[in-house]
Amino acid sequence: MAAPFQVPRPDIKFAESLANLPKNLNIAYTTESPVGTPVSEEAKEAVLNAVQVLKAAGFNVEPADAPIDGIALMRSYYVMNAGETATLFANMHLSDQTIKENVEPLTWALAVTGRSITAVQYSQALSTWDSIESDMDEFQQAFDLYLTPTTAHQAPRVDQQLVSDENMAKLIHITDYSPQDQLQLIWDQWLPALTLSPFTQLANISGQPAISLPTYVGKNGLPLGIQFIARKGREDLLLQIGKFFEDTGQFKLKQLS
Template identity: 40%
Template sequence: MDRQKDALYYTGLLKMKKASPEELVADAFKKIDEENPGCNAVVHTRREKALHEARTRDFRNTLFGGVPILIKDLGQDLAGEPATSGSRLLKDYVAPRTSHFVEAVERAGFIVIGQTSTPEFGFKNITDAVIHGTARNPFNRNHSPGGSSGGAAAAVASGMVAIATASDGGGSIRIPASFTGLVGLKPTRGRTPVGPGSYRGWQGASISFALTKTVRDTAMMLDALQTVQAAAPFQTPLFPGSHFQELQSGKRRNFRIAYSLESPVKSVVSEEAKRAVLQTVAALEELGYRVEAKTPDIDGILLMEAYYAMNGAETDAMLRGFAAKLGRPLTADDMELVSWSLYQYGRTISGGDYSLALGLWDQAAATMDRFHENYDLLLQPTTADSAPLIDHSFQSEALKERMRKSDLLSAADRKEIVWSMFEESLGVTPFTQQANLTGQPAISLPVHRTAVGLPLGVQFTAPKGKEEWLLDIASVLEMAGLFT
């Protein structure tokens, strides 16, 4: 991966008249033609429309000046383009309007050239939607690029584009960033609302942003996309000034940093993931930071159960709407087994259950607030291991059979099925969900390669509203040469 050729590198070429937007778009499509057959990252392109925009749009006074970008085919609608969410129920759906988030992407000076793949409704940490096929990791195509923003990660890591939008409801930016050697920031809840009408995004757990090659691209993207929208239920005050300019100033903070190697759900953490963190700890100490082993006092298993309760209830609400539009009940044949099982579990969740689950999120947020009184940042593995093989099944055939018949089972059995169907995959990615539920910003940084050459990231988490702290420490590690 050529990190020097990030989005701002191409912005520089445009400003110096060494390239035109049309040339960059044409080159991006050439790279897609070359790389996508092997990666299966891009599921739709808008070649003629994008080239027309490149020739006719005015990119003066924009931050990125006509750089091509791919957007995620999940909750990031562009009027007149497909919006499938990786689902067979939506395989023919075309977005009637552009989301506020994509409007902001376009105002920043990007040209949307197509869409990247996602698992059905973004429910998995791998990308294998039946309607689009399996996405593959550019570092080793026998492995997954992760999910749910796996297509976006594969597109950037393979060089199709320098930057791609993504979203993160349980790690879906940070997991693929870890697996493909990218910078993956999940902003604070409410920092980059999508809208209109879909602001809540899994009750604030899900947020849209981007996958990048460099910290400076991440900083500039945050400057472009941070906003306060009056209609949004979750709002974060705007960062005064510019994240990008603050990075350029060279001023650095003397952070107090905690680190933990313990899985929040008591699963096994690989020696490679531990090594990635400990190497980062050693580098930080050498740079003069105070680093101490400390794990937040949060019951990660209870918190994940609360997360799945939200997933189930929100899936029930979503699919209930689809059924109403279709004028018929939905069946297991309408969707993939994970979606069907979440749907059946969600149908058993009461309003009281849902409220209690969200209450656990708030308790965890309060615990983390107290934790940050003593530690500015928390360092952990982003993922407990490197990218899984694409042909690995995370559910046994016996479990899949129970999932198919989950509509016939008791509420307790449906809940148990949801835990079981995610249990092994959660063991690979147990660290990311907490920040989604507490609302905190977190970032994955590409600091390690395994013995077989697969990327593996580390994650920093900061207090709410403190993305500038994450960009600060990320820039320090990037400048110190730790990015691989």
């Protein structure tokens, strides 16, 4: 199995290849959240607008969802995150009180939750990532690019509460809960943020290169992007598709007053 994270091929000269976008690309697209959460109509419209641009240019574009269990992906990420946060603080040799008083409640909750993560759970998370990597590699044998929204919704207001008061209290008192309930709380408190942005984690975990393009501005003046994911080592193709959208006047940039 190929390594999950690779550097681009040394024979590819990005600057020289920018104008060499292949004409026979097969592109898959989706507007469905991989974790089953709602996707705004404007995020869907951003993707569908891009689909029309691609079809008009002669590319083969068709709807297809990546064969990935997005919930399993994110749960494995939370297990990994908790375990690594616990390891980070264990290596600092600080007291619990010192840690709790100097980090955010979520960081404290992750550190406590991670102490109960077993070697089996950690290894299972790694196996999940290996499976995702393999499944995406197979999926993209048929598709050169995979198009999704970058985010499912526009950016929230800076004062929008993404963790409920109830869950915040639970994070602070995370030691009162069983290991299973701790992991569920990590999921519950992250779900509002995951609802806003459920698409970008796939490339992070599968090790594929991805690019976000600013092609849409909503009625309220806030931007929404589209994301392309390519096969490993095909950063050149992402830069080429980005140049195509820029050259065809599809970048929508609007400064907020």
